[in-house]
Amino acid sequence: MRILSLLLLTLCIATGCCSQKKTDMTSTQIEYSAHSRGYYKTIVAQNKTVLVTKQRNAEPEKINIDDAKWNEIVAAYSKVNLDNLSALKAPTDKRTYDGAAIGNLKITKDGKTYETPGFDNGFPPKEIEKLVNLLVDFAKE
Template identity: 30%
Template sequence: MKYLKVIAPAVFFLMMNCAAQNTSKNFDMIAYEAQTRGSLIQITVDDNKVTYKTNQEEGTKEISKEQLEELKKVIDELNLEEIGSLTAPSEKRITDGALHAEFTIKIGDKEYKSITFDAGNPPTELKKLEGLLYSISNIKE
C-alpha cells in the first residue's frame, strides 16, 4: 500500500508533464488580406469555416477535419513572434505590380500580424500558409 501512495502521484505527474509538452497552437482566427487599387482578396478562417471575398465572388464553406489539422500543423511550424519582422522577397506592391498582402493570426488574446508582402510571393516561412488558404477557399491566385 505504501508503494501505491508513492507510485500513483509519480505516474500522474509524468502523464501531466507529457501532455503539457504536446500542446499545439490552436488558433482562434486566421485572416489573409490582399489588396491594391480596385482589387481585393480576403480569406478568413475561424471555427470550422472559411469565409472568402474577392471582387468577383464571396462565400462561406465548411473546412474538413483534414484541412483544419493541416492548418494547425502549418501554424505550429511558424514562429509567430517573428512573422512581423520577416523579409519580403520582392517589392512589386510598391509600384502596384502586385497586391499588398498580410496575415493576421489570433491565438487566445494575442494577435500576430505579418509584414506586408507581395500576394503570391510571401516570405518562405509563410508560403505554405498562403497556398493552403487559397486551396481551402478555392480562390485562384
C-alpha cells in the same frame, strides 16, 4: 528482468505518443488579405470554417473545412513563430510599383494580434508560405 524492461519500454512509448500535444486552435483566427486598387480578397479561417470575401463590401462566402484540410492548416500554423511574424521580410517588391497586390497575414490568438508587414500577393515569405497557400486555395474553389 525482461518483463520489467518490456513494461518500462511500453510505458515510455505510450507516454511519448500521448504527450504530443495538438495545437489548440479554438481561440485562434487566421486572416489573409490581399488588396490593391482593383483587387480585393480576404480569407478568414477559424474553428473549421473559412470566410472568403472576393469584393469590397460583399458578403463573405462561408466554407466548412473537412478534417484532413483543417489538420493541414493546423500543422502549417504550428510551424509559424508568432513572435517573429512582424519581422518577416518580403522576398519580392512588386507591390511598390503596383506589380502585385499587397498581401498580409494576421493571426489573432487569445486576444493578441500578430501581423506581418506587407508582402507581394502570391510571393509570401518562406516562413509562412505553406499556411498562406493553404488559405489561398479556398478562394480558388
